[in-house]
Amino acid sequence: MNISKQLLNGTQRLCRFIKPTSSSSITSSSTMNRSFSTRSHHDHDSPPPPMDAQEKKRLEEELKQMEEEYEREHGEYTNPKTGEIGGVRGPEPTRYGDWERKGRTSDF
Amino acid sequence: MNFFEFFANMFVDHQQLTADFVIIFEMLSISKNIVKSSLKLSNGVRSFHSSAQLMVNQSRTGFEKGESQGQFSRAYPVIDHTYDAIVVGAGGAGLRAALGLTEKGLKTACISKLFPTRSHTVAAQGGINAALANADVDDWRWHAYDTVKGSDWLGDQDAIHYMCREAVPTVLELEQYGVPFSRMDDGRIYQRAFGGQSKNFGKGGQATRCCAAADRTGHALLHTLYGQSLKHDTKFFIEYFVTDLIMENGECRGVIAYCMEDGTIHRFRSHATVLATGGYGRAYFSATSAHTCTGDGNAMVTRAGLPCQDLEFVQFHPTGIYGSGCLITEGARGEGGYLLNSEGERFMPRYAPSVADLASRDVVSRSITMEILAGRGVGPEKDHALLNLTHLSPDIIEERLPGIRETAMIFAGVDITKEPIPILPTVHYNMGGVPTNYKGEVVTRQPGEKTDTVVKGLYAAGEAACVSVHGANRLGANSLLDIVVFGRACANTIADTLAKDTPHRPLPANAGEESIANLDKVRFADGTRSTAELRLEMQKVMQRHAAVFRDGPILKEGVTNIDKFAQSLKTDLKTTDRNMIWNSDLVESLELQNLMTQAVLTMHSAEARKESRGAHAREDFTERDDVNWMKHTLSYLDVETGKVTLDYRPVIGHTLDEAEMHSIPPAKRVY
Numbered sequence: 144m145n146i147s148k149q150l151l152n153g154t155q156r157l158c159r160f161i162k163p164t165s166s167s168s169i170t171s172s173s174t175m176n177r178s179f180s181t182r183s184h185h186d187h188d189s190p191p192p193p194m195d196a197q198e199k200k201r202l203e204e205e206l207k208q209m210e211e212e213y214e215r216e217h218g219e220y221t222n223p224k225t226g227e228i229g230g231v232r233g234p235e236p237t238r239y240g241d242w243e244r245k246g247r248t249s250d251f
Numbered sequence: 252m253n254f255f256e257f258f259a260n261m262f263v264d265h266q267q268l269t270a271d272f273v274i275i276f277e278m279l280s281i282s283k284n285i286v287k288s289s290l291k292l293s294n295g296v297r298s299f300h301s302s303a304q305l306m307v308n309q310s311r312t313g314f315e316k317g318e319s320q321g322q323f324s325r326a327y328p329v330i331d332h333t334y335d336a337i338v339v340g341a342g343g344a345g346l347r348a349a350l351g352l353t354e355k356g357l358k359t360a361c362i363s364k365l366f367p368t369r370s371h372t373v374a375a376q377g378g379i380n381a382a383l384a385n386a387d388v389d390d391w392r393w394h395a396y397d398t399v400k401g402s403d404w405l406g407d408q409d410a411i412h413y414m415c416r417e418a419v420p421t422v423l424e425l426e427q428y429g430v431p432f433s434r435m436d437d438g439r440i441y442q443r444a445f446g447g448q449s450k451n452f453g454k455g456g457q458a459t460r461c462c463a464a465a466d467r468t469g470h471a472l473l474h475t476l477y478g479q480s481l482k483h484d485t486k487f488f489i490e491y492f493v494t495d496l497i498m499e500n501g502e503c504r505g506v507i508a509y510c511m512e513d514g515t516i517h518r519f520r521s522h523a524t525v526l527a528t529g530g531y532g533r534a535y536f537s538a539t540s541a542h543t544c545t546g547d548g549n550a551m552v553t554r555a556g557l558p559c560q561d562l563e564f565v566q567f568h569p570t571g572i573y574g575s576g577c578l579i580t581e582g583a584r585g586e587g588g589y590l591l592n593s594e595g596e597r598f599m600p601r602y603a604p605s606v607a608d609l610a611s612r613d614v615v616s617r618s619i620t621m622e623i624l625a626g627r628g629v630g631p632e633k634d635h636a637l638l639n640l641t642h643l644s645p646d647i648i649e650e651r652l653p654g655i656r657e658t659a660m661i662f663a664g665v666d667i668t669k670e671p672i673p674i675l676p677t678v679h680y681n682m683g684g685v686p687t688n689y690k691g692e693v694v695t696r697q698p699g700e701k702t703d704t705v706v707k708g709l710y711a712a713g714e715a716a717c718v719s720v721h722g723a724n725r726l727g728a729n730s731l732l733d734i735v736v737f738g739r740a741c742a743n744t745i746a747d748t749l750a751k752d753t754p755h756r757p758l759p760a761n762a763g764e765e766s767i768a769n770l771d772k773v774r775f776a777d778g779t780r781s782t783a784e785l786r787l788e789m790q791k792v793m794q795r796h797a798a799v800f801r802d803g804p805i806l807k808e809g810v811t812n813i814d815k816f817a818q819s820l821k822t823d824l825k826t827t828d829r830n831m832i833w834n835s836d837l838v839e840s841l842e843l844q845n846l847m848t849q850a851v852l853t854m855h856s857a858e859a860r861k862e863s864r865g866a867h868a869r870e871d872f873t874e875r876d877d878v879n880w881m882k883h884t885l886s887y888l889d890v891e892t893g894k895v896t897l898d899y900r901p902v903i904g905h906t907l908d909e910a911e912m913h914s915i916p917p918a919k920r921v922y
Contacts, residue, residue: 227441229433231466233653239582240446241727242377244466246655247662248568248578249376250539250679251469251731 323829325775327767329516333755334360334486336523336745339493339506339548342370343469343734344713344741345527346476350428351742353483356751360519362488362508364543364838367477368470371529371541372734375469378443378461379735380728381422382415385435386442386459388450391415392912394460396452398729402722403865404881404917405561407903410689410718412912414736421736422462430475431464447726447922461728468731491517492838493547495766496524496555496709499759503709506551507763509770511838514831516767520758523708523745525691526552527738530681530714531849533842536634536787536794538678539568539576543842548715550845552685553852557695557706558885558898560717562683562849563857564866566725567799569615571677573635575662578677579655583640584608586651590619591637591671592627598636613799613868616676620800623675630673634794637671676799680725682866683853684717686885686900689907691716691741696885696900703900710745712737719883722902723865773840774831778823782840785824789816789843789850797854802870806858813854817893820847852886855895860884877917 210232214220219229231244241248338349341363349361363370382391395415399406422440426432432440445461464471481487493508497518505520531546532538549559570579584590589608592598602618603610610618619636628634640648640655645668648655659667687693691710694703713734720733796809820843828836862876863869885898906912 221436225441225443226436227433227443228436229431229465230441230463234651235443236377236466237443237445237461239580239585241581242445242466243580243582243652244376244654246580246583246652246658248580249374249466250566250568250578251375251377251728 325771327516327771329518329763329767331518331520331758332360333520334358335521335749335751335753336360336525337362337506337519337521338525338527339363340370340527340529340713340715341365341367341477341487341489342527342529342713343372343375343472343476343731344715344738345370345525346473346480347735347738348525348527348710348712348741349485350476350480350483351739352745353480353485355742355746357746357749358486360486360488360521361480362491362493362506362519364490364492364511364547366489367487368473370473371544372469372473372731374539374541375472375731376466377731378445378463378468378728379418379422379425379472379731380445380448380460380726381418381462381732382460383419383422383440383442383462385439389458389460390450391418393450393452393455393458394418394448395912396915397448397458398720398726399722399915400453400918400920401447401724401726401729402720403724403875403920404722404877404915405564405719405864405883405902406722407689407719408905408914409903409907410720412906412908413689413740414718414720414733416911417736417739418732421732421739424739425472425475425735428475428479430468430471432462433465445728448728472731472735488517492841493528493551494770494841495763496551497758497762498555499762502707503555504756504758504762507766509838511833514834516763516770518758518763520755521708522749522753522755523710525738525741525745526685526693526709526711526715527713527734528715530684531846532678532681534789534793534846534850534853535565535678535798536790537571537573537576537675539571539578540679545842545845546681546715546849547842547845548711549684550848552693552709552711553848553888554890556887557693557709558686558887559849559852560683560686560883560885560900561719561723561856562681562853562886563797563860563884564682564721564723565678565797565853566680566682566866567613567616567676568679569612569619569676570638570672570674571679572659572663573630573673573675576677577658577662578679579638579658579672579674580652581612582652583638583655584615586647587643588638588640590615590674591629591639592622593629593633594627596627598622598627613866616799617868619674619676620798624795624800624805635673635675638674639671640667641669641671675794680721680730681714682717682719682721682723682725683856684715685711686883687711687716687718687737689718689740690744691718691737692744696898710741712741717883723867769844770837770841773824773826773844774829774834774837776824776826776840778825780819780823781825781827782836782843785816785820786839786843786846788819789813789847792816793850793854797850797857799868800870801857801868806854806869809854810858813851814893817847817851820844848888848890851893851895852888855897856884856886859897875920881917 221228222230236242335357336352336359338345338361341361352359382389382394395411398411435441440462442459443461444457444459448458450458490511491508493506495507497504503524508517526548528548529544532540532544568578589597599607659665659672663672693706693709693711792812796805826836828834861872862880863873864875882899882901887896906914
């Protein structure tokens with residue numbers, strides 16, 4: 144559960160890359176205690192400046208490594224709601240009637 | 252000329268003998284002997300450590316002596332090849348056809364202007380429809396009904412019968428080839444519900460038949476098929492731009508291509524040619540397709556005097572990012588985003604009072620276009636609209652649409668919490684293409700004949716072909732299915748009709764001469780307007796006149812403008828690169844010529860069709876007219892004179908076998 148929670152955190156953090164994170168280390172145990180409520184204190188007044196490209200790359204690498212580590216230990220990613228094995232992480236792409244990933248629609 | 256003389260000439264000519272170069276020169280004099288002997292060693296052997304001399308003088312066949320070979324000469328050395336079957340295009344359909352042909356033991360060549368895994372199929376994230384009945388009860392006949400209805404009864408029912416019936420074995424075959432579909436816990440392919448699919452002929456609720464490989468189905472499919480075709484020893488000719496078909500007495504004998512790597516011309520002779528070159532999205536200003544989607548196969552067929560079918564049916568998505576062409580999901584509007592015009596007005600309630608921004612895609616696309624045509628577009632050219640998400644809480648956006656801020660920043664350069672996203676209706680699929688029957692054979696109509704004639708030796712599959720399974724409108728998840736089913740069908744048909752080791756007849760004398768003459772003309776074109784300028788003009792004309800909003804006056808004006816453009820392309824084109832090696836100027840200009848044929852035919856076909864059906868919706872003829880217009884448009888272009896001829900052929904309303912599947916009588920298309 145440790146790793147999956149960290150993975151979830153990592154994904155969330157990467158998706159919200161535009162906001163800088165308060166915690167420096169993604170692997171510290173304190174990340175487990177970070178809840179949605181502490182994150183919501185990020186201001187609604189003005190969004191912070193975009194994240195540096197290097198930082199983003201570093202985070203993406205870390206996330207990828209964590210995903211691979213998870214898969215090695217637990218097997219392919221299984222969607223908790225639908226039971227789909229090897230599917231996408233995150234919300235169901237077809238929930239809006241089209242195939243949505245990262246705000247983009249794909250045509251197929 | 253050895254290394255030193257070359258080096259010395261370089262510097263003496265340019266008079267750049269500074270102190271540094273003098274030192275280097277002297278060092279080189281010392282090492283002269285070492286270099287000479289190392290050159291001797293590498294004579295005839297391709298060295299990875301190339302020196303200047305090797306790069307200048309070495310060709311594929313060894314060292315050439317004398318003046319530079321063919322850089323600016325107008326002699327075109329032609330190399331001939333012979334194969335049982337050739338496939339033009341290495342996307343989903345092309346690779347599946349090539350794979351099928353080599354599996355059956357035919358000597359096959361696959362020619363592509365791109366590396367196979369860079370074809371546009373790779374961008375398809377979603378899945379393939381197949382009535383496997385893994386998640387829920389299902390029947391391929393229900394899938395066929397949905398497809399016929401989706402096509403607004405312009406799809407040929409025998410082809411739809413074939414596609415939906417073959418979907419199940421085809422998808423299972425793909426699984427055997429190694430496509431990593433996502434699974435259920437018992438190991439069967441996981442299927443999800445997707446729009447437009449129903450159970451029990453539309454009466455049984457949502458059907459669950461979309462099989463996906465995470466969110467990279469197209470990518471996985473393409474890589475799997477490429478790997479499999481290499482395993483079966485398909486010969487690939489990569490980065491060869493096929494310019495034309497070689498026809499003889501109405502039969503296709505092969506193709507002629509320009510090798511971009513070394514500037515040579517290649518003729519391929521074969522018993523069967525499969526065109527799988529994709530669509531022509533780049534004829535429009537805003538398209539999701541890659542810049543390489545230029546309808547090359549359709550244009551080759553047009554230049555060979557054969558028709559293209561149903562080109563007026565082009566699918567649009569309402570919210571594509573202005574400039575890059577990426578599509579923003581409908582979820583953005585579903586979560587509360589709304590569209591704005593230049594006056595800062597939410598204009599959707601005027602067009603769809605009850606649902607406003609949540610109206611169906613075609614209504615939204617038409618509304619945006621009408622606002623732009625009325626002069627209320629935004630931007631310096633007043634040619635797009637805005638999608639506003641600034642009023643939504645950033646947390647809500649992140650939770651419901653993770654990653655959309657990143658997408659908007661990368662592709663539109665906007666921060667969605669501060670500014671709206673510039674959007675306009677964007678092309679994402681072409682239903683029309685080369686007319687074929689359900690076996691994949693290209694068909695045509697001889698003048699005055701009432702039945703189709705099969706063009707011997709020519710086949711087509713994928714988006715380039717119009718079988719027609721998508722008719723007037725394509726359902727989601729059917730395109731990936733179409734490409735693999737009909738790629739497979741072409742391979743099966745060719746293998747069934749072609750005996751192994753059938754002897755080849757010699758090509759007609761001077762085959763491909765006209766194509767080389769055209770290539771030469773474009774290479775040395777010396778007009779006034781660059782390719783990029785002409786292409787932008789064509790794209791703007793198409794986006795304005797043949798887009799989502801179609802009306803009599805706009806279409807007529809479009810016809811005049813596009814004909815003027817076609818004439819301008821012939822006389823005003825200017826290219827600057829005269830070299831033959833990696834001449835992207837030349838290739839882009841040839842692609843523009845191809846796009847031009849498609850643009851002209853699309854515009855003329857759209858103007859002629861006086862009804863609204865599927866993706867072709869007209870303001871002056873808003874109803875579907877089955878009495879007069881339930882037929883396919885065949886469009887011919889005489890490239891010399893620019894004259895367009897339109898003909899029609901009936902929609903096939905009967906299925907392959909009435910006992911297996913009943914034909915579906917036309918009805919009003921409501922969802």
